[in-house]
Amino acid sequence: MTTDAQPPPSIDTSRAHPARVYDWLLGGKDNYPVDEAVGERLPPEARDGARQNRQFMHRAAAWLAAQGIDQFLDIGTGIPTEPNLHQIVQNVVPSARVVYADNDPIVLRHAEALLVSRPQGATEYIQADVREADSIVRRARHVLDFERPVALSLIALMHFITDEQDAHGIVRGLVETLPSGSYLILSHASSDLFPELSDAVVAEYAKGGIKLAFRPRPEVERFFDGLDLVPPGLVTATDWSAAGPAPVSEESGIYAGVARIR
Structure with a gap:
C-alpha cells in the first residue's frame, strides 16, 4: 500500500480518541492510558457492542464481495484488527481494491505496516476526517473507479458526528x-434500545472529551433515505445477515444496515 507523502502527524496522548478507545474495547494494545481510562469506566456491555459491530462488518463486507463488489471505501477505519476489511473481501475477490480513511495519526502508523493488500488487489490509507468528505473522495479516486460500484463503509462512525455538524448531510454527500x-x-449506536445504558456510555465518553450523538431508530434510518435497504433491513447488529439466519442470538444496542444506491 501507499500513503500520502506528508510528514507523519503527531499523536496527542493527552486526550482520548475514539479509534483508540475502540481498540481497547476489542482487547487491543494500541492505546494510551487516557483511552484505557475511558474504556474502563464504560459499562461492560460496551465491549460486547464493539465485538458485535466488528462481526457485522465482517458479514456485510463478505456478502457484498460475494455479490461481485470489488471496491470499498472504509471511513473511520480504526486501528487495524485482524481480519481487516480488505482481508475479508480479498478472500472472496483477490483483486478487490480498498481505501481506508481515519483521522487518528496512530492509525496511519499501523496502516503502513498492517493494511497490506494481496498482490492482485490494492489498499490505500488516507489521513482524513469524515467531515472532509470532498477531500476523501478526491484522494480515493486515485485507487477506486467511481464509474463502477463502490461499497461505502461507515462502521460505528456517525454517532461521533453531531446534528450540528450535519451528520446526515455528510452521509448524503458521500452517497451522491x-x-x-x-x-x-x-452501523450506529442507538439511544432508544437500552436508554439507560446509552446515557451511561455517552456520559463516560464525555468525561474523556469525546462527544457522542447516539440516535433513535428513525434518525438512524434517515441515513438510508432514498436507498434500497437489503433484507433484513435496518436491524440490530447481531440480527443482520443477508445470507440466511443471523449467526447469533444476542441482544445489541447497535443498529446496522446495508443499502443499495439506486
Whole structure:
C-alpha cells in the first residue's frame, strides 16, 4: 500500500480518541492510558457492542464481495484488527481494491505496516476526517473507479458526528458521489434500545472529551433515505445477515444496515 507523502502527524496522548478507545474495547494494545481510562469506566456491555459491530462488518463486507463488489471505501477505519476489511473481501475477490480513511495519526502508523493488500488487489490509507468528505473522495479516486460500484463503509462512525455538524448531510454527500449499484454499509449506536445504558456510555465518553450523538431508530434510518435497504433491513447488529439466519442470538444496542444506491 501507499500513503500520502506528508510528514507523519503527531499523536496527542493527552486526550482520548475514539479509534483508540475502540481498540481497547476489542482487547487491543494500541492505546494510551487516557483511552484505557475511558474504556474502563464504560459499562461492560460496551465491549460486547464493539465485538458485535466488528462481526457485522465482517458479514456485510463478505456478502457484498460475494455479490461481485470489488471496491470499498472504509471511513473511520480504526486501528487495524485482524481480519481487516480488505482481508475479508480479498478472500472472496483477490483483486478487490480498498481505501481506508481515519483521522487518528496512530492509525496511519499501523496502516503502513498492517493494511497490506494481496498482490492482485490494492489498499490505500488516507489521513482524513469524515467531515472532509470532498477531500476523501478526491484522494480515493486515485485507487477506486467511481464509474463502477463502490461499497461505502461507515462502521460505528456517525454517532461521533453531531446534528450540528450535519451528520446526515455528510452521509448524503458521500452517497451522491457513488454510482448506481453502489452500497452503503452503516452501523450506529442507538439511544432508544437500552436508554439507560446509552446515557451511561455517552456520559463516560464525555468525561474523556469525546462527544457522542447516539440516535433513535428513525434518525438512524434517515441515513438510508432514498436507498434500497437489503433484507433484513435496518436491524440490530447481531440480527443482520443477508445470507440466511443471523449467526447469533444476542441482544445489541447497535443498529446496522446495508443499502443499495439506486
